[in-house]
Amino acid sequence: MDNTEFHQLISQAENKLRKAGIDTAATEVEIVLQTLLDVGRLDIYLHGPKLLDETIIKKFHEIIDRRVTRYPLQYILGEAYFYGRKFLVDRDVMVPTPETEILCELAINYVVNEGLEYPEILDIGVGAGVISVTIACELPEAWVTAVDISRPTLTVARKNAAMHEVESRINFMKSDLFSSISPEQKYDIILSNPPYISEKVYEELPPEVLADPKISLVSGAEGLDFIKRLIDQAPDYLKKGGRLMFEIGFDQSAKVTKISEADPRYRSFSLMQDLNNIDRVVVLGV
Numbered sequence: 691m692d693n694t695e696f697h698q699l700i701s702q703a704e705n706k707l708r709k710a711g712i713d714t715a716a717t718e719v720e721i722v723l724q725t726l727l728d729v730g731r732l733d734i735y736l737h738g739p740k741l742l743d744e745t746i747i748k749k750f751h752e753i754i755d756r757r758v759t760r761y762p763l764q765y766i767l768g769e770a771y772f773y774g775r776k777f778l779v780d781r782d783v784m785v786p787t788p789e790t791e792i793l794c795e796l797a798i799n800y801v802v803n804e805g806l807e808y809p810e811i812l813d814i815g816v817g818a819g820v821i822s823v824t825i826a827c828e829l830p831e832a833w834v835t836a837v838d839i840s841r842p843t844l845t846v847a848r849k850n851a852a853m854h855e856v857e858s859r860i861n862f863m864k865s866d867l868f869s870s871i872s873p874e875q876k877y878d879i880i881l882s883n884p885p886y887i888s889e890k891v892y893e894e895l896p897p898e899v900l901a902d903p904k905i906s907l908v909s910g911a912e913g914l915d916f917i918k919r920l921i922d923q924a925p926d927y928l929k930k931g932g933r934l935m936f937e938i939g940f941d942q943s944a945k946v947t948k949i950s951e952a953d954p955r956y957r958s959f960s961l962m963q964d965l966n967n968i969d970r971v972v973v974l975g976v
């Protein structure tokens with residue numbers, strides 16, 4: 691394939707995706723080519739024309755045609771990126787979102803700034819394992835307990851832990867929030883990216899998000915059922931001075947502030963904003 695044909699292939703694919711309502715068409719086409727050619731972003735343009743053979747071109751068209759139906763690209767490719775690392779994903783787990791990287795960064799900074807040795811960390815609602823694996827990779831002394839109510843989710847998370855060679859420091863368990871955690875066990879940090887969408891908002895979500903398992907998104911009429919249980923039970927599982935850190939929805943800051951401030955067991959409360967200046971992570975200290 692010559693350079694002109696190569697650029698035509700790219701622009702035709704971008705147009706198809708754009709027509710289907712996908713704003714990130716150009717980036718997604720690049721991701722598809724990077725994955726199929728197994729090269730970095732710039733190498734697509736340098737080496738793409740000579741690397742593309744008939745088999746790859748056929749696969750490329752198949753992927754673009756599937757994506758036009760608004761099925762998430764990460765499920766089509768079977769992988770997603772989080773905190774600079776590759777993670778396997780399938781329909782049993784939610785596709786990780788970049789906002790959750792803020793939660794990981796806060797936890798990592800907290801451990802480093804407090805000088806915690808061998809920190810014990812609990813991740814509730816592990817999904818594909820992005821939080822637990824990131825923490826274990828970034829903090830080589832950390833011990834992580836990772837729980838989820840969904841057994842198939844734990845299978846995917848275990849594979850990701852093995853892929854990043856941290857499975858020996860992550861204890862995976864099936865659990866409904868804290869139900870499988872021993873009351874004697876106390877953690878330095880409890881982390882969660884909970885389901886926080888209300889039944890009403892769920893109906894209006896774009897097709898890509900609706901492809902995620904519903905249990906990973908929805909939590910009661912206001913989207914607050916899981917968060918209320920988390921705030922209520924976490925103090926029993928935190929060491930003195932420990933932190934509960936969790937993600938919230940774009941419109942939940944006021945309600946979650948009220949619930950947290952009404953609980954006298956928490957001695958500190960703070961909110962962190964995402965890149966769009968939306969309150970995104972709550973940090974509570976006991």
Ligand SMILES: C[S@@+](CC[C@H](N)C(=O)[O-])C[C@H]1O[C@@H](n2cnc3c(N)ncnc32)[C@H](O)[C@@H]1O
Nearest residue numbers: 786815816817838839840866867883884885906
């Ligand atoms: C928003 S997803 C987060 C997944 C992953 N931690 C991430 O950030 O991409 C929420 C996760 O919580 C799990 N979950 C839902 N209800 C739960 C419960 N009662 N106890 C434990 N996990 C639960 C879901 O199965 C899902 O994997």
